[in-house]
Amino acid sequence: MRNSKVFSMLVASALVTTVAAAGSAQAAAKPVKPSQTVAPAKTTAKFKVLNSNVQVDGQNSIVKTIQVGTEKLYAVRDLADAVSAGIQLGKGDIQLTDSHGYHTVSIRPNVKTLQVDGASQDYTTAPKVQDGVVYVELEATINALGAELTSTGIYSQQRLEGDFSSPSFNDQGQVIVTKNDGDALQVFALNAALGTPNQILTSNESAAGAAISPDRKWGAFANESGQLFVYDLANGLAKQVGADSSTKTDLIWSADGKKIYFIQGDKQEKISYITVEDGKITELLADKVENKSDLQVDATDKKIAYLVNVTGVAKNDADSTEDSLTIDYTGAGAQVYSLDTVTKGAKPVQLTKTTDNKLLPSFLSDGSLVYVSADPDDKAGIGSLKNISVDGTKTTDLVKDIDVTLDVVTREGKLIVAGIKADGKTGVFEVSATGTKTELYNTADDVSEVAVSKDGKLVLISGGKVVIVQGNKGIELTK
Amino acid sequence: MKLVKKLSLVAVAAAFVISSAGVGSTAQAAGSISGKITINGSTALLPLSLQAAKEFQRLNPKVKIAASGKGSVTGPQAVNKGIADIGACDWDASTDVPGFKAFSGQVANKVAVIPFATVVNKSVGVDNLTTDQLKGIFSGKITNWKDVGGANADIVVITRAFGSGTRVNYQAKALAGGDITKKDKNYKEVGSSGDMKTAVSTTPNSIGYIDLVYVSGGDLKAVSFNGVAPTADNVVKGTYKVWSYGYYMTKGQPTGATKAFIDYVQSKKFQDSSLKKLKFIPISSMK
Numbered sequence: 001m002r003n004s005k006v007f008s009m010l011v012a013s014a015l016v017t018t019v020a021a022a023g024s025a026q027a028a029a030k031p032v033k034p035s036q037t038v039a040p041a042k043t044t045a046k047f048k049v050l051n052s053n054v055q056v057d058g059q060n061s062i063v064k065t066i067q068v069g070t071e072k073l074y075a076v077r078d079l080a081d082a083v084s085a086g087i088q089l090g091k092g093d094i095q096l097t098d099s100h101g102y103h104t105v106s107i108r109p110n111v112k113t114l115q116v117d118g119a120s121q122d123y124t125t126a127p128k129v130q131d132g133v134v135y136v137e138l139e140a141t142i143n144a145l146g147a148e149l150t151s152t153g154i155y156s157q158q159r160l161e162g163d164f165s166s167p168s169f170n171d172q173g174q175v176i177v178t179k180n181d182g183d184a185l186q187v188f189a190l191n192a193a194l195g196t197p198n199q200i201l202t203s204n205e206s207a208a209g210a211a212i213s214p215d216r217k218w219g220a221f222a223n224e225s226g227q228l229f230v231y232d233l234a235n236g237l238a239k240q241v242g243a244d245s246s247t248k249t250d251l252i253w254s255a256d257g258k259k260i261y262f263i264q265g266d267k268q269e270k271i272s273y274i275t276v277e278d279g280k281i282t283e284l285l286a287d288k289v290e291n292k293s294d295l296q297v298d299a300t301d302k303k304i305a306y307l308v309n310v311t312g313v314a315k316n317d318a319d320s321t322e323d324s325l326t327i328d329y330t331g332a333g334a335q336v337y338s339l340d341t342v343t344k345g346a347k348p349v350q351l352t353k354t355t356d357n358k359l360l361p362s363f364l365s366d367g368s369l370v371y372v373s374a375d376p377d378d379k380a381g382i383g384s385l386k387n388i389s390v391d392g393t394k395t396t397d398l399v400k401d402i403d404v405t406l407d408v409v410t411r412e413g414k415l416i417v418a419g420i421k422a423d424g425k426t427g428v429f430e431v432s433a434t435g436t437k438t439e440l441y442n443t444a445d446d447v448s449e450v451a452v453s454k455d456g457k458l459v460l461i462s463g464g465k466v467v468i469v470q471g472n473k474g475i476e477l478t479k
Numbered sequence: 480m481k482l483v484k485k486l487s488l489v490a491v492a493a494a495f496v497i498s499s500a501g502v503g504s505t506a507q508a509a510g511s512i513s514g515k516i517t518i519n520g521s522t523a524l525l526p527l528s529l530q531a532a533k534e535f536q537r538l539n540p541k542v543k544i545a546a547s548g549k550g551s552v553t554g555p556q557a558v559n560k561g562i563a564d565i566g567a568c569d570w571d572a573s574t575d576v577p578g579f580k581a582f583s584g585q586v587a588n589k590v591a592v593i594p595f596a597t598v599v600n601k602s603v604g605v606d607n608l609t610t611d612q613l614k615g616i617f618s619g620k621i622t623n624w625k626d627v628g629g630a631n632a633d634i635v636v637i638t639r640a641f642g643s644g645t646r647v648n649y650q651a652k653a654l655a656g657g658d659i660t661k662k663d664k665n666y667k668e669v670g671s672s673g674d675m676k677t678a679v680s681t682t683p684n685s686i687g688y689i690d691l692v693y694v695s696g697g698d699l700k701a702v703s704f705n706g707v708a709p710t711a712d713n714v715v716k717g718t719y720k721v722w723s724y725g726y727y728m729t730k731g732q733p734t735g736a737t738k739a740f741i742d743y744v745q746s747k748k749f750q751d752s753s754l755k756k757l758k759f760i761p762i763s764s765m766k
Contacts, residue, residue, distance in 0.1 A: 163748075165748060178748075180746070180747055180748040181747060184751065185747065185748070185751050185752060205751050205752060205755070206752070206755070206756065208748075208751075208752045209752060222756055223755075223756070224711070224755040224756060224758060225758075226695065226756075226758070245695060246695050246696055247692070247695070247756070247757060247758060248756075249530070249753075249756060249757075265696075266526070266673075266676075266692055266693050266695065266696075266758075267526060267673060268526065268529075290673075291526075291529050293529075293530075293533050294533070307533075309529050309532070309533065311525070311529075311545075311546055311547045311548065312517070312519065312545050312546065312547030313547060314519050314547045314548070314549035314553055314557070315549070316549060316553060316642075318640075319641065320550060320552050320553065320556075320640070320641055320642030322556040322559060322560060325549075325553055325556050325557060325560065325562070326562070327517070327519055327547055327549075327557060327562050327563060329517055329545040329547070332545035332546070332547070333543070333545065334533075357536055357540055357541070357542075357543060359536055359537055359540055360537065372540055374540035374541050376513055376514065376515055376541050376542060376543040377543070383540050383541070404540075405540055406537070446511075448537075448538055
């Protein structure tokens with residue numbers, strides 16, 4: 001539905017059109033200081049004054065408006081209060097300053113031109129004065145203050161726009177997220193509360209998708225030279241750990257935050273860890289099996305799990321002729337392995353043999369493993385969440401009544417699962433050890449990534465946007 | 480857009496949030512793509528393909544991606560035979576290159592920049608070789624390290640087998656089109672980048688060539704080419720010339736899941752992050 005139609009319907013159904021009616025809408029509204037010198041009850045002005053509700057950062061505010069021809073104008077003081085902007089009367093003008101002091105706007109009554117940070121812009125309709133109240137166009141004023149006007153209300157702080165991924169939380173509750181579509185990849189810290197400025201945490205592209213430490217204070221990443229770094233999730237400052245330059249992928253922290261495990265080598269053939277304090281690397285596994293990935297460490301730091309991505313087998317003759325070329329893909333695909341890291345001489349144990357796609361393996365608190373299983377060969381089939389028992393001998397379906405697309409196990413041990421429900425919506429659930437699901441959120445949009453804060457707040461990536469869930473409602477932190 | 484159309488003056492508490500019955504996304508939903516993608520060819524590009532497959536499948540769990548490596552020429556050959564959807568190749572196989580005719584009807588999709596390096600066993604006391612010296616060594620005219628500034632020891636030439644993209648590029652760029660001559664002694668052919676690394680690392684006085692990504696660890700070292708060190712920076716700066724694009728060859732323009740996968744590999748998100756961590760160079764770096 002077009003915005004204009006949505007708008008018309010909403011206005012028709014919800015617009016508070018009289019001063020008297022404003023009282024009933026006031027209950028849920030954010031208090032706003034009375035407009036200067038306004039006397040709405042007995043106005044003799046040319047234009048009828050309306051009290052209207054405006055959503056600002058999700059809260060209702062009352063703003064006085066007048067209709068001038070086809071243009072609705074808004075009381076500048078009410079508007080300033082609603083977006084927490086400062087307002088001062090100058091010599092013949094009104095000066096607005098946004099709450100962070102980034103933008104200064106000068107407005108003159110009955111003059112179309114306004115000054116925004118020293119530059120001239122034009123209103124379509126000049127500000128009007130009625131009963132000592134100055135009324136201005138909404139969009140131009142909101143934009144001038146660095147706020148954002150949408151079809152559903154005002155964001156007092158412009159949201160970031162773009163394609164985002166790799167969400168996580170730092171220990172201050174900020175959402176750490178990578179912006180993928182700028183000149184370079186950038187990591188931002190977004191405030192979960194609307195109306196507060198966002199921060200570029202780092203423009204170091206290697207830090208995109210960093211592994212977050214258990215205390216949510218550090219992100220770990222390897223750069224293009226294979227060197228490992230940790231960076232402070234509060235200020236973006238990075239420090240190198242060790243000097244090894246071999247290829248490192250799939251970084252993951254130990255539960256105590258003292259070690260970082262990783263897949264190592266040009267062919268991702270080894271598993272090692274580095275001690276954060278001294279940079280010493282310890283090799284855990286070098287079995288010459290290539291193409292390992294998705295490394296996981298259990299809560300006791302005694303067991304690891306990983307995937308081995310088995311390749312197809314191509315054969316040809318010594319002259320590489322096309323006729324001789326054959327490829328056998330029947331054994332290709334990912335298999336889950338585990339390794340006891342405490343018992344000396346322990347060998348990796350293959351836990352799966354099926355040909356389904358195996359994604360996002362994670363340890364549960366009890367030491368069992370879950371992973372998303374999807375079988376492209378089963379046209380009518382749906383994805384499920386498989387559970388491999390602690391001893392590795394039994395694999396069962398933990399969730400199979402939704403089309404499971406992703407799973408996350410939080411630092412606190414909660415299992416979060418997302419999947420497409422029978423009604424076509426994507427649901428995000430907390431799942432118990434027995435498979436009981438509690439829905440936390442659902443949306444008609446896709447959900448590609450999920451993260452959970454230490455206080456249980458949920459953030460997800462939906463259509464490339466960052467959405468934070470409050471109650472069971474999603475608020476788009478980006479556009 | 481007029482401002483009145485953008486603002487809703489509502490007393491509906493939930494109006495600012497995406498409700499449970501929120502509007503549908505115009506983007507293709509995660510998981511809506513399904514199908515099978517098979518990739519064969521360059522062993523140099525295999526780690527990249529596997530990493531991209533893993534990330535792509537997280538967004539699209541119902542896409543099965545199976546990959547294999549057997550040398551670049553087998554990539555477009557497999558596409559030609561219809562036994563792979565994507566042929567990973569270290570050269571543009573839709574055009575003629577020395578030793579190989581163009582594969583007609585195939586489209587070359589750039590996915591990475593691959594630097595190649597001349598490598599020697601750590602026992603070799605030479606740190607730089609010129610084009611002429613390399614041509615002499617690989618053609619068999621220079622057989623002793625003392626003739627290029629090293630110790631008095633026979634040179635052991637290790638080369639990739641016919642059909643290797645690394646070999647095609649090395650001959651074209653490091654040897655300026657020169658030959659690699661088969662010899663009865665002090666000569667060995669290997670079938671993959673990994674085998675090359677192992678062979679040069681374990682053979683005293685040996686020389687070979689390899690993707691730069693493999694030059695770490697092991698008892699081998701990269702040597703400069705005409706005085707320029709083989710580094711990603713020097714490739715990007717244009718001073719180091721022994722590199723090529725890596726391509727995904729497809730039969731005609733890619734479609735469906737194959738197109739979506741190639742789009743992902745070419746995306747900024749993959750190119751500037753995972754691809755670089757695997758020590759490839761993003762294609763956008765070469766502008």
